[in-house]
Amino acid sequence: DGLSSLEAFVKTAKSGHAEFTQVVTPPPRNGQAQRPKTSSGSFEFSRPNRFRFDYRKPFEQSIVADGETLWLYDADLNQVTARKQAAVLGSTPAALIASAADLATLKRDFELSDDGSKDGLDWVRATPRASDGQLRALRAGFKGDALAQLEIDDSFGQRSVLSFEHMALNAGVPAARFQFKPPQGAAVLRQ
Amino acid sequence: CATVAPPAPDARHWSGRLGLTVLDAAGQAQAQSAVSASFQLDGSPSEGSLSLSTPIGSTLAVLKWQPGHARLEANGTVEEYGSLDALAAAATGTPIPVAALFDWLDGRPTPVPGWTPDLSRIADGRLAAHRTQPPPPAELRLVLDR
Numbered sequence: 609d610g611l612s613s614l615e616a617f618v619k620t621a622k623s624g625h626a627e628f629t630q631v632v633t634p635p636p637r638n639g640q641a642q643r644p645k646t647s648s649g650s651f652e653f654s655r656p657n658r659f660r661f662d663y664r665k666p667f668e669q670s671i672v673a674d675g676e677t678l679w680l681y682d683a684d685l686n687q688v689t690a691r692k693q694a695a696v697l698g699s700t701p702a703a704l705i706a707s708a709a710d711l712a713t714l715k716r717d718f719e720l721s722d723d724g725s726k727d728g729l730d731w732v733r734a735t736p737r738a739s740d741g742q743l744r745a746l747r748a749g750f751k752g753d754a755l756a757q758l759e760i761d762d763s764f765g766q767r768s769v770l771s772f773e774h775m776a777l778n779a780g781v782p783a784a785r786f787q788f789k790p791p792q793g794a795a796v797l798r799q
Numbered sequence: 800c801a802t803v804a805p806p807a808p809d810a811r812h813w814s815g816r817l818g819l820t821v822l823d824a825a826g827q828a829q830a831q832s833a834v835s836a837s838f839q840l841d842g843s844p845s846e847g848s849l850s851l852s853t854p855i856g857s858t859l860a861v862l863k864w865q866p867g868h869a870r871l872e873a874n875g876t877v878e879e880y881g882s883l884d885a886l887a888a889a890a891t892g893t894p895i896p897v898a899a900l901f902d903w904l905d906g907r908p909t910p911v912p913g914w915t916p917d918l919s920r921i922a923d924g925r926l927a928a929h930r931t932q933p934p935p936p937a938e939l940r941l942v943l944d945r
Contacts, residue, residue, distance in 0.1 A: 685818030768856025
């Protein structure tokens with residue numbers, strides 16, 4: 609079931625990389641559905657607490673967690689923001705899939721429950737224990753031991769769905785992949 | 800429940816990414832009052848909303864305004880403000896001309912005291928604006944989704 613798939617994923621998948629597609633659907637406004645926004649790129653992780661999302665389409669943006677600092681780089685804005693990982697990572701989607709060292713660590717920040725099987729995936733639901741955060745609920749869908757989909761519902765009713773393809777686990781992602789050097793001339797903001 | 804009002808005829812919709820940096824005396828970007836988020840701007844200067852989200856799609860804050868009301872929803876709390884300008888300053892930590900954005904994004908360089916908009920690349924969906932008053936100086940950049 610979903611819970612055992614998550615446990616196996618957290619225990620056995622020490623590192624990995626995949627392609628992802630992300631669809632963000634804002635909450636309806638004035639009763640009208642909103643246009644979803646699709647983006648795609650590549651995702652890499654190495655437990656514990658190192659991962660990166662490289663968005664390539666429709667624009668270039670990177671999120672890199674190097675184990676200490678969470679970097680966000682936007683090429684068009686030529687801007688880098690840097691935050692201490694410990695301060696921001698706890699109950700974020702990334703913690704669920706990439707940075708938690710084991711299930712016990714996850715259970716500190718999330719209440720985990722099995723969420724049945726649907727669309728050929730075994731699902732687990734993760735509800736953040738911190739109630740004031742941005743996140744309302746998170747669902748992770750597994751195909752066997754491979755993470756296939758992540759559904760993120762924030763506290764404003766915005767839904768973000770990440771679908772992973774060609775997930776290669778324990779493929780030995782080099783450590784250098786998680787080191788981030790702000791590009792020349794970008795405004796670097798440490799918050 | 801309240802009947803659902805259809806959007807006003809002049810209602811606009813823009814989405815993209817917003818970068819805001821405030822410079823200190825030496826012209827260095829001040830970290831704490833910087834914003835880098837994807838945004839969705841709806842409605843008009845008199846009635847509308849501006850939402851700010853992280854790249855992965857988690858909403859950071861929602862600003863909503865209508866005549867006589869201006870509200871900031873963030874971190875599980877709701878705060879009321881007397882005007883859109885006061886709301887925008889509270890949300891980003893520094894005054895930004897949200898009302899003027901509707902004109903600037905439409906390519907109309909409506910003047911705003913203390914701000915110099917650059918609409919030269921608006922056809923590419925890029926807007927920049929530089930603030931000299933009130934100090935400290937600030938840079939606002941918007942890149943529209945294509």
